[in-house]
Each structure stands twice: as C-alpha cells, then as structure tokens.
Amino acid sequence: MLSRERRAVLWCTVGLLALPVVAWAAGGGKPANKLVSVADTRYVTGLAKWTGDVYNTNLWLYGLVVVVTMVLMGLILGAAFDRLLGLLGLELGRLEHQE
Amino acid sequence: MDAFTIYLPIAGLHFNVLLLLLIGFTVGVCGGFFGIGGAWIVTPALNIFGFPMPYAIGTDLAHMGGKSIVSTIRHGKFGNVDVRLAVSMILGTTVGMELGAGLVIYLERLGLAESVIRKIYVVFLALIGSYVLYDYLSHVRRSRRSPAAAGTPPAQQTLAARLQRINLPPMMHFKTSGICCSMWLPVLVGLVTGLVASVLGVGGGFIRMPALIYLVGCPTLVAVGTDLFEVMITGAYGAFTYGVKGRVDLLAAMWMLLGAAVGAQMGTVAVKYVRGYFIRLLFAVTIFIACASVLMKQLEFTTVSAVLILTAGIAISLVILGLLVRGVVRERAERRLS
Numbered sequence: 001m002l003s004r005e006r007r008a009v010l011w012c013t014v015g016l017l018a019l020p021v022v023a024w025a026a027g028g029g030k031p032a033n034k035l036v037s038v039a040d041t042r043y044v045t046g047l048a049k050w051t052g053d054v055y056n057t058n059l060w061l062y063g064l065v066v067v068v069t070m071v072l073m074g075l076i077l078g079a080a081f082d083r084l085l086g087l088l089g090l091e092l093g094r095l096e097h098q099e
Numbered sequence: 100m101d102a103f104t105i106y107l108p109i110a111g112l113h114f115n116v117l118l119l120l121l122i123g124f125t126v127g128v129c130g131g132f133f134g135i136g137g138a139w140i141v142t143p144a145l146n147i148f149g150f151p152m153p154y155a156i157g158t159d160l161a162h163m164g165g166k167s168i169v170s171t172i173r174h175g176k177f178g179n180v181d182v183r184l185a186v187s188m189i190l191g192t193t194v195g196m197e198l199g200a201g202l203v204i205y206l207e208r209l210g211l212a213e214s215v216i217r218k219i220y221v222v223f224l225a226l227i228g229s230y231v232l233y234d235y236l237s238h239v240r241r242s243r244r245s246p247a248a249a250g251t252p253p254a255q256q257t258l259a260a261r262l263q264r265i266n267l268p269p270m271m272h273f274k275t276s277g278i279c280c281s282m283w284l285p286v287l288v289g290l291v292t293g294l295v296a297s298v299l300g301v302g303g304g305f306i307r308m309p310a311l312i313y314l315v316g317c318p319t320l321v322a323v324g325t326d327l328f329e330v331m332i333t334g335a336y337g338a339f340t341y342g343v344k345g346r347v348d349l350l351a352a353m354w355m356l357l358g359a360a361v362g363a364q365m366g367t368v369a370v371k372y373v374r375g376y377f378i379r380l381l382f383a384v385t386i387f388i389a390c391a392s393v394l395m396k397q398l399e400f401t402t403v404s405a406v407l408i409l410t411a412g413i414a415i416s417l418v419i420l421g422l423l424v425r426g427v428v429r430e431r432a433e434r435r436l437s
Contacts, residue, residue, distance in 0.1 A: 037345060039108040051349045052108040063342030066161050066349055070338055070356065074168030077360035082173065085364060090427065092368070094178040099238075099319060099375040 110154045110348040118148060122409075123162060123355035127362025128416040131170040132369055133382050134323030135304030136163045136330045139389050140412040141355075143405035154348055157341030161352040163302070164334030166359035170327045173367040179324025181275035181317070184285055189329060191289025192303070198290075199297025217397050220299050221390055227309055228386035234313075235380045259316030276317045276325075288314050302337075304330050305386060312379070319375030362416070369419050372426025385415055 039052035055062045085092060103116045122144050126137035138159050145155035174180050206215055267281040292310050296303025304326055311322035341347050370378065388411040395404035 037109075037111070040111060041108050044106055044108050048106070048108055048350055055109050055345065055349075059343050059345050062345070062347075062349075063339045066342035066347050066352070067164070067335055067339045069349060070161050070165035070352065071168065071335065073353065073356050074165035074360070075172075077165075077356070078169035078172045078364075081169070081360060081364040082176075085368060088427070090368070090430065092173075092176060092371075094176075095320060095371055 105350070107348050107350050109345075110150055110158075110351065112149050114149070114351065116354055119351055119354040120358035121413075123166075123358030123360075124362040125409075125412045125416045127166055127169075127359035127364075128366035128369075128419050129362075129385070129412060130163075130166060130304075130327070130330075130359070131173070131363040131366025132323075132419045133304070133366075133378065133385065134170075134174075134308050134326035134330070136167070136302035136334060137304075137412075138163070138302050139305075139392070140408055143392070144409045144412075145351075147402060147405040147409075150348075150351075153341075153344075153346045157337075157344070157346035158348045158352045158355070160302075160334055160337030160341055161347045161349070162355040162359055164331060164338045165352075165356045166363050167327050167331035167334050169360045170363040170367045171324070171331050173364060174320075174324030174327055174370075177320070177324070177367075177371070178275065179320045179370075180328050181273050181321050181325045182328065183271070184273045184276055184311075184315070184317070184321075185325045185328040187271070187282055187285040188289035188292075188307070188325075189332060191286040191291075192293035192296075192307075192329065192333075195290040195293025195295075196297040199294040202294070202298055216299060217393065221393050221397065223295065223299070223306070224386050224390035224393065227306065228383045228390060230313070231309055231379050231383040231386065235376055235383060238376045257313075257316070259312075259314055262314060263316055276315070276321045278316050280315070285315055302330060302333055305382075305389070308382070319378050320370055323370060323378065365423055366416075366419055369423040369426070372429075373422055381415065381418065385411070388415075 039055045041049045041052035041056070044052060051062075051065070054065055082092075104113050105116055106113050122141060126140050129135065129140065130137045138156070141159040141162075142152070142155045145158060146152055150158065171180060203216070262284055263278060263280040265281055265284070267283050269282050270279060271282045272279045273285075288310050289307075292303055292306045295306055307329060308322050308326045311317045311325060312319060315322075317325065338347060338352075342349075389408065392404045392408040392411075395401075395407065
C-alpha cells in the first residue's frame with residue numbers, strides 16, 4: 001500500500017502531466033509574444049539537436065516536452081538519491097516537529 | 100575548462116556545465132532547507148553569466164518544478180507535507196496570482212509598475228526578515244528565562260492562534276500540521292500571498308513559508324514541506340507556460356536539475372538535524388541578503404547585486420551542508436555508542 005503522501009505526490013504528478021494535455025485539447029491560447037528566435041541546430045548533435053528541432057517546429061510540443069522531462073527527471077533523481085541516502089545508513093523515517 | 104563548455108542552441112550561447120551544476124546545487128540546498136523555489140538566486144545568476152532575462156526566468160522555473168519534486172518526496176517521508184493544507188492554499192494562491200497580474204497591468208498603465216514594485220519588494224523583504232528575526236530573538240529570551248518552555252511559545256497570544264479561533268464554517272482539521280481552523284484561513288492566506296507574489300513577480304516561497312508559520316500556525320518543518328508542495332505545482336505550470344512561449348532552455352534546465360536534485364536531497368535531510376527556530380534564523384539572514392541585493396539593483400548596481408546574491412547563496416548552502424555533516428557524524432557516533 002502506498003502512503004498518503006506518496007499517493008498525493010503520484011496524483012499530483014499525473015495531474016501535472018495531464019495539465020498541458022488538457023490545455024492543448026481545449027484549444028490552448030496564443031503565446032503572449034510572437035516568437036522571433038530560432039534555435040541554431042547546425043553545429044549540434046544528439047539531444048541538443050533534437051530539442052532544438054522540436055523548439056523550431058512546434059512550441060506547444062516543446063512546452064509539453066519541458067514539463068514531462070522535468071517531472072520525470074525529478075521523480076527518477078529523487079528516487080535514486082533517496083536510495084543512495086538510505087545506503088548511508090541514516091534514520092530517514094518520520095520526524096518529530098521540534099521548534 | 101573548455102571541455103566542460105557546451106553550446107545551448109535555444110538560448111544561443113556557450114555555457115559551462117560545471118557552472119550550471121553549481122547554481123543548481125546551491126539553489127537545491129537552500130530550497131530543500133527553507134522550502135522555497137530560489138528564483139531570486141538562479142535568475143540573476145544565470146543573467147550575469149549571459150542568459151537573456153526571459154530565458155533565465157523560464158529555465159529557472161522549469162528546473163524548479165523538478166527540484167521541488169525531489170524535495171517534496173523526501174519531506175513527505177519525513178511527515179512534513181500537509182497535503183490538505185497545501186490544496187486549500189492553492190485555491191487561494193491561483194485567484195491571488197490572477198488578481199496580482201491585474202494589479203500589475205493597472206500599475207503599468209499608470210507608468211508606475213517598475214519603481215513601485217521594487218519598492219514594495221524591499222519593504223516586504225525587510226518586514227518579513229525583521230519579524231522572523233524578532234521572533235527568533237524572543238524565543239532565545241524565553242528559553243534563557245525558562246529552558247523548559249523554550250519550544251512552547253505562549254500559543255494563546257499568537258496571531259495564528261487568534262486566527263484559528265475564528266469560527267467560520269467549514270472548519271477543518273489539518274492532521275499533519277496539528278491545527279484546526281476555518282477552511283477560509285488557508286484559502287485567504289494563499290490569496291494574499293499569491294497576490295503579493297504575483298505583483299512582485301516571484302514564485303512566493305519566501306512569503307508563503309513565514310505566512311504558514313505566523314498566520315496559519317504550522318510547525319516550521321511542516322511549513323517548509325507544505326510550501327515545497329506548492330512550489331512544485333507553480334514550477335511545473337511555469338515550466339509549461341514559459342516553454343510554450345519558447346523561453347526555456349531545456350538542456351540548461353536538465354543540467355541544473357541534476358545539480359539541484361543532489362542539493363535538494365542534502366538540504367532536505369539537513370532539516371532533520373536542526374530545530375525549527377534555527378531554520379527561522381537562517382531564513383531571516385537569507386531574506387536580509389535578498390533585500391540588500393534588490394536595494395543595490397534599485398541603485399543600478401546590477402552586477403554587484405547578482406554577484407552578492409550568488410555568493411550569499413553559496414555561503415548559506417555551505418552553512419547548511421556543515422549542519423548536515425555535523426548531524427550525520429553525531430548520529431553515527433550515537434549509534435555506535437548505543
């Protein structure tokens with residue numbers, strides 16, 4: 001069974017991932033400023049080229065990629081470093097709230 | 100150092116990866132410890148190293164969402180996140196931010212936005228810092244007079260206790276915070292802090308955290324964890340809205356998040372080894388430094404202001420890391436003895 005906090009974080013993550021999709025489905029809105037900048041992808045390869053290409057072709061998709069990447073990285077890194085701290089043998093259970 | 104320099108095609112500049120990791124790590128430590136987003140450190144830091152301001156803000160907001168997830172997971176396990184309270188506050192925060200945006204547009208029409216906002220910002224920071232410091236000093240005086248009562252301030256006399264007694268249905272019990280009050284109290288606090296944050300153009304962590312302590316009556320650690328929950332939501336929304344406007348450099352945000360995830364974990368675990376009032380003291384010091392930085396910006400010493408805030412951020416992170424190391428060493432020694 002997941003604890004209440006874990007369930008809440010999980011639901012919020014799903015909600016956050018769904019937020020841009022809902023906004024998109026609803027027709028979205030016009031970006032506040034007309035975009036004039038273009039990513040120069042001529043001299044880059046791999047991930048840098050891919051993000052630059054997405055940025056140049058579809059900004060709504062780029063916004064979605066940004067949110068999904070940050071949320072996934074947050075979850076993965078959070079879990080990984082949490083496991084690492086556990087290996088140090090520290091007591092990481094509930095804290096008493098002392099002022 | 101050239102080996103660590105990468106080209107960021109979206110921001111259109113070459114940037115040192117180690118610098119991104121350092122900025123991320125610094126703000127991660129401070130954010131996890133104080134329960135704030137830390138835009139006031141990251142935005143000027145990125146800006147002085149060459150990021151155009153809109154990209155600095157957008158990239159900061161993007162990494163803030165991911166970093167807050169790391170801290171919120173850890174604070175959740177420590178029992179420091181009051182989800183019910185956070186959700187109640189988010190309702191008010193959203194409305195407050197919209198009202199604040201309207202007020203800014205009105206001030207812009209009058210041609211007063213820039214100067215008025217910066218002056219309000221300085222006054223606000225000075226007031227919050229002074230009050231938190233005054234509260235800490237009162238606590239020290241109380242504990243000298245009667246060490247047994249150090250952790251128990253006269254609850255009936257506090258502003259939070261008075262606000263909690265307002266009997267306006269529906270009344271709610273916030274179990275993690277250990278308080279019972281009208282649902283309208285956190286909604287109203289969220290509205291006011293959201294309005295102020297929106298007018299000042301900041302995420303609002305440094306306003307919400309003390310508001311949760313002094314107006315709602317949360318224990319310090321719950322205020323830190325609950326505030327991070329809100330920062331997580333606002334950060335993710337900010338990442339999307341700035342991403343759609345093309346003002347986020349994803350590569351830079353990813354590198355910063357890598358550093359911030361390590362820092363956030365350390366900053367969050369450090370709260371285990373300090374008492375709530377010590378967090379308040381360090382928070383007051385941080386607020387005063389931020390206040391000095393904004394004042395310098397007002398006097399048009401922009402570079403000095405950014406350097407000051409970055410240096411101060413690194414110094415505060417080192418203090419927090421020192422507390423963490425001391426706590427871990429003590430914990431291990433105690434375990435060996437027992």
